[in-house]
Amino acid sequence: MRIELRYSGAGLVVRLGVLAAMALLIALVSPEAIAQKKAKGKKGKKAAAAETEAQSEDPIQLEARTRYANGKAAFEKSDFATALVEFKAAYDAKPHPTVLKSIAECQVETGDIVGAIATLERYVADPQAADKPEVQKRLDTVKAMLATLEVTSEPAGASITLDGQATGLVTPASLQVGPGPHALAFALDGYEPLVRDVTAAKGDMALVAISLVSKTPAAPAQELLPYDNSQDLSAANQVQNANDPPPAFWAFAALTGIGLISGAVFGTMALNDEDKWKQGGGTEEEVRDSGKRNAIIADVSFGVALGAALTGTIILIVSRNKEKQVAPQPEASVSVVPVTGRDTIGLSAVVEF
DSSP: OOOOOOOSHHHHHHHHHHHHHHHHHHHHTSHHHHHHHHHHHHHHHHHHHHHHHHHHSOHHHHHHHHHHHHHHHHHHTTOHHHHHHHHHHHHHHSOOHHHHHHHHHHHHHTTOHHHHHHHHHHHHHOTTOSOHHHHHHHHHHHHTTOEEEEEEEESSOOEEEETTEEEEEESSEEEEEOSEEEEEEEEOTTBOOEEEEEEEOTTOEEEEEEEOOBOOOOOOOOOOOOOOOHHHHHHHHHHHHHHSOOHHHHHHHHHHHHHHHHHHHHHHHHHHHHHHHHTTOSOHHHHHHHHHHHHHHHHHHHHHHHHHHHHHHHHHHHHHHSOOOSSOOOOOEEEEEEEEOSSOEEEEEEEEO
């Protein structure tokens, strides 16, 4: 390469180009550049190797790693509910005892102490678990957080449901629960169900005593009996009897009949005495006395018959104008007494009603 020293614009350009080429050459051969090039080459190889490994990794294993990483990120942000979901998904995809410890810590943070104890006990029972002594200590610490509920009821024998889950226990019983609010439900045949809300403190023991209320017995079904119309018939008969003539009317009707019969008999006898006297049979005095006596009795009988007929008619008219009564009418009684005197002879009728 020939360098010409000219002060023209073109000569200046050529000289500057040579200097730039020399600086580039020095930079390429310097130790720092060489080291950076080597590091870049190694990094590229590692990235390529990681990419190759990721491409060749089992999809299930990749899913477990991804979900576990998501769980750790959520746990660091104190989003324990999301972390618990991610850790459980990671364990379901690829079960590993280490994931159980993460699940248990999320359960402790969310207040599920009973669930955390069960998870840690699974970890301790896993043959692949490496740090069992440390986990056992953690398990003992978590167990100390449990609260104890001594539950009794009156009467005893009621089934117990805790937070909507059947416990399989009946009162009296001892329950271990995590700290915080809980709902206890009790049921016993013949008694009203009862729900009691309790709040348990960490490591504390509380007594829960309840009294069940007996159920009100249901009213028995009304038995349908055959309809009894005897009362209706009785009322109808009473109404019908109320429309009939009263007993006193029949008594006077009977007295009227007796009077007519008696009058007719004695009247006939009086006429026979008169005929006998005209024909000259017997003495005048006997015929006269007999005829007089028979005539008087006939007159009295007809008089009694006429009076009885008038009285019965009046009673019938009055009874028709009265209101109908259900109560039975009193019995009527008739008594006939013969009446005799110096110049009279007859019958006396007394009617009571």
